[in-house]
Amino acid sequence: MRINRLKLQFFRNHEETEVQFAPHLNLFTGPNGAGKTNLIDAIHYLCMTRSFVASSDQYVAHHDEKYFMIDGDFEGEIRSSFKVSCSYSRGEGKKIFVNDSPLDRLSDLIGMIPVVVLSPEDRKLTSEGPAERRSFLDSMISQISPKYLRDLIKFRKIRKQRNKLLQEYQGPLSMLKSYLEPWDVQLAQTGTAIIFKRAQVLEKFKEYLAIQYQSITGLNLEPTLRYESICDKYDSHEQIHEEYVNQIESNFEKEAEREQTIIGPHRDEVVFYLGDIELRNYGSQGQHRLFSMALKMAQLFYYSDELDDLPIMLLDDVFGNLDQQKIDVITEALTKHSGQTFITSASERPFDQEMFKGSEQNVWFTVENGTVSSKF
Ligand SMILES: Nc1ncnc2c1ncn2[C@@H]1O[C@H](COP(=O)(O)OP(=O)(O)OP(=O)(O)O)[C@@H](O)[C@H]1O
The missing domain is CATH 1.20.1050.90 (RecF/RecN/SMC, N-terminal domain)
Known part of the structure; x- marks a missing residue:
């Protein structure tokens, strides 16, 4: 399973963000508080109908706004291509749509996009x-x-x-x-x-x-x-x-x-x-x-x-406290996972630029103040 495109509106500090992802490794680096975790949290939201960071949806909406929207284009083995959207407003709560049709029960989404988050x-x-x-x-x-x-x-x-x-x-x-x-x-x-x-x-x-x-x-x-x-x-x-x-x-x-x-x-x-x-x-x-x-x-x-579909792996800020040897072991293990992986890190040090330059499989993004751009 993979997500090819993510679009956010008023999702925490992402007022308007649209990102096209790579099929294998997606790395987000940038200063503290830039909005890196928020990006992968939005992916988690589309898989599990909730944030892995915020305790309540009201804190997920940008603090000057009463609503947020998340849109994702997915591609999998069983469902070849489909769109999942989530809209939330303070008055009406959240609604999830699959290919623009509303889901009766939010729980129907669970399992459609397998995800693992490490934070x-x-x-x-x-x-x-x-x-x-x-x-x-x-x-x-x-x-x-x-x-x-x-x-x-x-x-x-x-x-x-x-x-x-x-x-x-x-x-x-x-x-x-x-x-x-x-x-x-x-x-x-x-x-x-x-x-x-x-x-x-x-x-x-x-x-x-x-x-x-x-x-x-x-x-x-x-x-x-x-x-x-x-x-x-x-x-x-x-x-x-x-x-x-x-x-x-x-x-x-x-x-x-x-x-x-x-x-x-x-x-x-x-x-x-x-x-x-x-x-x-x-x-x-x-x-x-x-x-x-x-x-x-x-x-x-x-x-x-x-599962028939490989899960999406989200790693939030996990390399900061590890020595280089453990970083290498985790990176090595992740290369065995041929599915899509997202990594956030405040430091660029653990990552090898050569894996990303000219690659169609991997993309290195930099995030600053709620805006995302490719590094290369
Ligand atoms: N509801 C909200 N509205 C607007 N901005 C918000 C909201 N909730 C959190 N933020 C902002 O989002 C930023 C935190 O984003 P995020 O956790 O994604 O940062 P990060 O890049 O992962 O940082 P770090 O490296 O410190 O973990 C902070 O600047 C915070 O003020």
Whole structure:
């Protein structure tokens, strides 16, 4: 999959920007605050319907304006050529169009343009709480499985309704149990599908992670992960379902007391280890940074094997803190990814001009004050 052209209007500091991209490597350099990240964030927006930088769409619109527009021309294996547009206005929210037809559900876009983003914020994946890891997992699996995304959305709705009942119910506990029953059936069914899929994906993904961590660090320390959900084993759907139903049953009083759903994939954790060390509590800053990098590189190569379309890779400002040897390893790994790659960097130092001069595959852009131009 690749994006050939991007057009922005009032997208953060890009008032009017139009860029034609190269099929392989697109490098953006320029001073801090120039608008490099904003460019690749706009690409991310078209793939995932949201920014990877801003917490809310209202901050994405240029601060003097009430709206923004993003337009991208894409080319892939399954859909040979198509256009995705996004328009946002403060009053009406956002709308996504594919070939000028509006999408009923924003979630229909997820997976159409597979994307992986690596940014300095990724350190949180291993250093912060379980919600970060669940969200990484959900985003990763949703792009390869539309059913998984549908199950997630469904599960969220069921849990919301079930919590509402737990919170608002006033009466004898025996009656509450019968009111909960239809929700319990759906909760266990959908929750089981989510847990089973997470376990299956992680089983494969951990091999990619080990290869990437070892190739980035050159160390023999084996990175491993443990999936913690409601069971000890996740081999079969039936086994998980049985355990789920049992746990709903045995936690009924606790849930009634706390007035919320406490059993399910919304409480899952993925624990990362380096050798015997649990990374979250004992990892150094450098280990967190390199591990999260390995996670994203693993995601890239996992997608490349799983999907018909190669993912688009976005690397935001990741070379600044790395020594030359690690920069070379990542660059080398990226050359194995024959898909389209976007890199932002405040420094020009790590990059070889010869890769770009006269090349039809690679383009080096300079960005200054929200305007983009080719360097050569
Ligand atoms: N809503 C907005 N409206 C206008 N400008 C904005 C808005 N949000 C952010 N900016 C501006 O965008 C710029 C930041 O852009 P971006 O993060 O893309 O920079 P960058 O080139 O990646 O910089 P760095 O190298 O420091 O990461 C800043 O100048 C900031 O003031």
